Amino acid sequence: MGQKTRPTGFRVGIVEDWRSRWYASKREFGTLLVEDVKIRNFVKTRYGFAGIAKVEIERTRDHVNVNLHSARPGVIIGRKGQEIDRLKAELEELTGRRMEIKIVEVNNASKSAILVAEDIAQQLQKRGSFRRALKRQLDQVMEAGAYGVKIELAGRLGGAEMSRKEKGIRGSIPLSTLQRHVDYGHTTAKTAQGIIGIKVWVDRGNYSDEESNNGADAQAGQASKKPKRSHKR
Structure with a gap:
């Protein structure tokens, strides 16, 4: 069975998290699902060159949080954040909802x-x-x-x-x-x-x-940011 099953779908709900995290009534579910597909297709078409590995979507009532996992985050953010503001405005026009975009860097x-x-x-x-x-x-x-x-x-x-x-x-x-x-x-x-x-x-x-590796990397990063104490004699 494992050879014929998509590995991520096989693990979702057990060790993998869902790509879309929200709840809706039966009447709204289909509309929101199509909206998620539109958001993902728009981002992949517009910024495919930025190396987008994953698009995660979280929803509240009229607020949508979009997490873009990108290998080249600087391309999406743009100079002084102009590009990400433009992307936010275009997604708000596409969906008619308030958008919040977060860029997550793919290290490797x-x-x-x-x-x-x-x-x-x-x-x-x-x-x-x-x-x-x-x-x-x-x-x-x-x-x-x-x-x-x-x-x-x-x-x-x-x-x-x-x-x-x-x-x-x-x-x-x-x-x-x-x-x-x-x-x-x-x-x-x-x-x-x-x-x-x-x-x-x-x-x-x-x-x-x-x-455990991510936790160790985070601790190492925090330790490097701490100011060094100077010992005066």
Whole structure:
């Protein structure tokens, strides 16, 4: 079962949090769900070059909080915050609700499955070799500290007449272990020969290990910000 299930959906509600966090009545649910899709599509279309890994949406009555996880936060914020103000105004016009946008930086883009998939898609659209792109990304993900990575390409690879699949694996991908953080992302590359599908799995280790590492990094950051005391004799 684990081989045929999306890893993030398999873990949602157990160790993964929902991407949209709000409650609504049966009458409003469909409208708000479509609104969430519109927000995500608008952000990905407008700022796809900023390396957006995830868009989280939280709602109150008429207030919407949007958390953008980006590998290049400076591009979205813009000079003196002008770009993020423009994005906020456009989303408010799109939805008719008050928006609050928060930018969360993605520290290591090579460990984000969707960003790896989008990078491969860009290389294929620029007529790059699919084998070279596949091998390069496998090496980069493992060098970034991942425990394992699997990349699967499907379509008219290399301009072949018949579509086929090409797969590359490094390390281990435990698809049925719920305590293991397996990040998953998929996208498509629109080439001259046709559309190529790209799927990426990245094993980032146990969730408990990630939380402890994040806590240690936060403590180290706070310690570095504390002023040093000068001892006078």
